[in-house]
Amino acid sequence: MKIGLALSGGGARGFAHLGIAQYMYEQNIRPDMIAGTSAGAIAGAFLAAGYEPKRTMEIISDINFLKFFRPAMSWSGLVNLEKISDLLLEYFPDNSFKSFKIPLIISTTNFTKGENVNFESGELIKPLLASASIPIIFKPILIGEDSFVDGGVTNNLPANVLKPHVDFTIGVNCNPVGTSNPNAGMKDMMERTMLMIINYQTKDQAKLCDIFIEPQDLTQYKVFTLSKAKEIYEIGYESAKETFSNLAEDHPLKELSKAV
Helix, strand or coil: CCCCECCCCCCCHHHHHHHHHHHHHHHCCCCCEEEEEEEHHHHHHHHCCCHHHHHHHHHHHCCCCHHHCEEECCEEEEEEEHHHHHHHHHHHHCCCCHHHCCCEEEEEECCCCCCEEEECCCCCHHHHHHHHCCCCCEECCCEEEEEEEEEHHHCCCCCCCCCCCCEEEEEECCCCCCCCCCCCCHHHHHHHHHHHHHHHHHHHHHCCCCCCCCCCCHHHHHCCCCCHHHHHHHHHHHHHHHHCCCCCCCCHHHHHHHHH
């Protein structure tokens, strides 16, 4: 049985992906293919390269990404995300999809043409950065002659790209909408509006998943709450534990767990 793992975007909330993956690995449930958007693409890249989930959480949380963020001096975005390319090369020195132990598909948005584009071969780091380039906050990434931005704009949970290649799909959305504070400021209103738009199309992708995990406790965390990495990771771990523990004893994934 081939297992596919679809990971959504979500900024700092993406640490939950690693907590979920950690519990899965402990239960002998490992993906044969991964598809990710934004934070999900970053988490997916580390997993695909063979890094263990807990170690990946430590690596990412120990890196102060904010120190690499400098004004891009461009109207197209406030921050030039390509400044962290050299940092990513330390962990992906081949800068190629070919080096992965697990096949990975990265979901991006071609901003020039206004369409979703998936990358699964060739150069790795530019598509990886493009998938995480939130419009307005980050400068678009130029690949070839086109500009690319966050894959969440067009497909925040790329379960559909896994379906033709796997027998069983596990989808994780770390962007639950939750309830709104009626006194929320403009910044919170903008973030929530984007969240609602993204989640509307995520619902269709969730229907393609055999198991869908959406930790509701993540609603208390913002996109850039990087200081809460371990808390978010633990929420993901406990959410996966609850989900998989409640599966029927004859469920095919239970059979994998029994082999531990």
